[in-house]
Amino acid sequence: xxxxxxxxxxxRADLVEEIAAHARRDHPDEACGVIAGPEGSDRPERFxxxxxxxxxxxxxxxxxxxxxxxxxxxxxxxxxxxxxxHSHTATEAHPSRTDISLASEPExxxxxxxxxxxxxxxxxxxxxxxxxxxxxxxxEEQVEVVETYMFAHTGADDVPDRDxxx
Amino acid sequence: MAVTVSIPTILRTxxxxxxxxxxxxxxxxxxxxxxxxxxxxxxxxLVNNGSLHRFVNIYVDDEDIRFAGGLNAPVGENSNxxxxxxxxxx
Numbered sequence: 001x002x003x004x005x006x007x008x009x010x011x012r013a014d015l016v017e018e019i020a021a022h023a024r025r026d027h028p029d030e031a032c033g034v035i036a037g038p039e040g041s042d043r044p045e046r047f048x049x050x051x052x053x054x055x056x057x058x059x060x061x062x063x064x065x066x067x068x069x070x071x072x073x074x075x076x077x078x079x080x081x082x083x084x085x086h087s088h089t090a091t092e093a094h095p096s097r098t099d100i101s102l103a104s105e106p107e108x109x110x111x112x113x114x115x116x117x118x119x120x121x122x123x124x125x126x127x128x129x130x131x132x133x134x135x136x137x138x139x140e141e142q143v144e145v146v147e148t149y150m151f152a153h154t155g156a157d158d159v160p161d162r163d164x165x166x
Numbered sequence: 167m168a169v170t171v172s173i174p175t176i177l178r179t180x181x182x183x184x185x186x187x188x189x190x191x192x193x194x195x196x197x198x199x200x201x202x203x204x205x206x207x208x209x210x211x212l213v214n215n216g217s218l219h220r221f222v223n224i225y226v227d228d229e230d231i232r233f234a235g236g237l238n239a240p241v242g243e244n245s246n247x248x249x250x251x252x253x254x255x256x
Contacts, residue, residue, distance in 0.1 A: 096255065102255050104252070
């Protein structure tokens, strides 16, 4: 059984839409990518769709060269992968056994979106859920969608959001 | 001859939280053995039955060692070795 354990993914609505659009575009293959954010902020900011090198409806894997460039680039910007997302194209938006055994970023929010026929959109507008995966243990967390991080309790809010139209 | 090895988040429990450590060796295999002598258990996370774990990537500078001899890939002086777990799933 999973519990929310008080954890929350706070994410901008435009980033949720980017994930869903990428998943639709690559359907029936799985889509995957990262949303990077400043180290220590837990704030997803920079949307980075990745190529699924497996080009498969049941598996995803970043290309190894792309992976190195991605992590170098994040390092240079003092970013971490705040969100790691991928789609399930025939099953629910829940980590599979493979997802759990291969999860290697204990601090990331693993976001899954389902594009299956019977997908059931939730409050995010999509069949999209978020999980922590640490040492084989899956914990679902709430997804709180916001228009901007400006007024959300995400720590340092001294930098206004780019899309804030106040 | 020291090589700098970047350690991914998930393996930093073996390095006391350090993001990068120094190691010695003229091949990736030797570098891993040297790492394991000071950071016990790390080799077991990278190598499986004498070959690189399927879902671990190791790079010497910009080259994925799978295309450069695997664990026998040469490591030059002042090389950077980067370890990155695959981002993959089903």
